[in-house]
Amino acid sequence: MQNQSFVTEFVLLGLSWNPSVQKIIFIVFLFCYIATLGSNLLVVVTIVSSPALLGSPMYFFLAFLSFLDACYSSAFAPKMIVDSLYEKKTISFKGCMTQVFADHFFAGVEVTVLTAMAYDRYVAICKPLHYPSIMNWKLCGILMGVAWTGGFLHSVIQILLIFQLSFCGPNVIDHFLCDLNPLLKLACTDTCISSFLVVANSGFICIIIFSLLLISYFVILLSLRTHSSEGRLKALSTCGSHTAIVVLFFVPCIIIYARHPSAFSFDKMVTIVYAFVTPLLNPLIYTFRNKEVKNAMRKLWTR
Secondary structure, three states: OOOOOOEOOOOOOOOOOOHHHHHHHHHHHHHHHHHHHHHHHHHHHHHOOOHHHOOOOHHHHHHHHHOOOHHHOOOHHHHHHOOOOOEEEEEHHHHHHHHHHHHHHHHHHHHHHHHHHHHHHHHHHHHHHHHHHHHHHHHHHHHHHHHHHHHHHHHHHHHHHHOOOOOOOOOOOOOOOOOOOHHHHHHOOOOHHHHHHHHHHHHHHHHHHHHHHHHHHHHHHHHHHHOOOHHHHHHHHHHHHHHHHHHHHHHHHHHHOOOOOOOOOOOOHHHHHHHHHHHHHHHHHHHOOHHHHHHHHHHHHHH
């Protein structure tokens, strides 16, 4: 069924209508976006310019994750920051669909990259002797191909769900970005099936992958009993960083997408966590706890 939409633009309510609060929002989120973009691109440049780091699958995935975080933030942060300067915040129908596609595309790719990073740590800790033969560049290339393909298919499915709906009446979105649940609430047609498909395509998948990642870390913890105290501490430090990122990314996504798209006042705050806080903290958590990356940054700065 072809979309019969009479709505040409949507009005975003943003985080606040108060002019004073909007100025604070502009300053805070502009700083967050610049810090996110700068720190993530710094990690990418550091790893790419260091042959020793780039030759390791772990740092290859980390550079890829930082690149994704920079792209993910750029999909909606600039528009939100600029909108905070205006009383009326509008976005065209095509712009809204582009935002939904970009949001779920980069998030879908990041889910696969986080899973690949967890598998990399599992092999490194549980099967260290077989690590070079298992985590070869052919497998890394396959995992990256799966990540891009999976993210694309995920976002295409979400867009197709939206295009099956009609938007003929209200066009006010109580959010600071276009997303599936706010759009489902504005549809003039029945959204029961679409709501279920959104939960299945986003919520359930997040729950399954999150559960598998937690199980993998539990297996890694069990295997650490046979390691030396120094090896245990190093493995725990690496896995601790990755676990923190996984929790910050998956838990908010599960809260948003693994339920019926009804209005909750905390939805915007939860979205801020995985849309702004997680991309900002990713490079900080990884680099501040990693001597190799910090040393490579010092060499890069000296050069």
